Amino acid sequence: MRRRGTVRLAYAPTVALITSLIAACSSQPITETAFVRTATEGASLVSAAAETLRGVHAQPPSLTIEYGTGAFINYHELIVPIPNSLPSAQGAPDPQTVDQLVGLVNESLEVLAAPCFLPDCDWQSQLQTFEETKDALLAAAE
Numbered sequence: 285m286r287r288r289g290t291v292r293l294a295y296a297p298t299v300a301l302i303t304s305l306i307a308a309c310s311s312q313p314i315t316e317t318a319f320v321r322t323a324t325e326g327a328s329l330v331s332a333a334a335e336t337l338r339g340v341h342a343q344p345p346s347l348t349i350e351y352g353t354g355a356f357i358n359y360h361e362l363i364v365p366i367p368n369s370l371p372s373a374q375g376a377p378d379p380q381t382v383d384q385l386v387g388l389v390n391e392s393l394e395v396l397a398a399p400c401f402l403p404d405c406d407w408q409s410q411l412q413t414f415e416e417t418k419d420a421l422l423a424a425a426e
Contacts, residue, residue, distance in 0.1 A: 317375025320425045323385070326366045327421035330392050333359045334414035340401050349401045360396040363389065377424055385424055388417040 316324075336355045339347035347355075367386045376382050391413050400407040 317373070319370065319373035319375040319377070322366060322369050322373050323421040323425040326363060326370075326389060327418045327425070329359050329363050330389075330414045330417045330421070333392070333396060334411055334418070337399065337401075337407055337411050337414070341403070341407050352399065352401050356396050356399045360393060363393055363396065367393075381424055385420055388413075388420050392417045 333356065336347060336352050336359075339345065340349055340352040367389045370376060370386055370389070371379070371382050395410045395413050400410050
């Protein structure tokens with residue numbers, strides 16, 4: 285009589301083979317480069333900043349100014365290293381593209397450092413900066 289543990293071990297080679305075959309048939313690489321990870325992380329963070337800004341300015345607001353301020357401090361801290369790491373990240377595209385991305389990320393950092401949470405400011409231009417940065421980072425990561 286077989287024990288359950290031995291039956292499970294008998295299936296291990298089959299599961300490993302199926303997993304390998306699926307991975308080999310995929311058009312996407314199994315691992316992503318450091319550049320792709322950094323770019324998608326940056327895109328995610330500026331997208332979160334855009335949603336926070338929208339939430340503070342929604343009618344009625346879904347987020348408080350205090351929440352937005354705290355969140356922007358955290359986003360800023362997480363995004364600060366990205367402009368320095370993009371150029372040297374393994375898998376980075378051509379230097380011209382990287383320079384453009386670094387410029388956009390730096391613009392987003394400026395917005396994060398001086399957010400517009402009051403109703404009488406031009407928060408839509410800040411939102412546009414975040415959206416442009418996000419779109420460029422995602423496009424470069426593809």
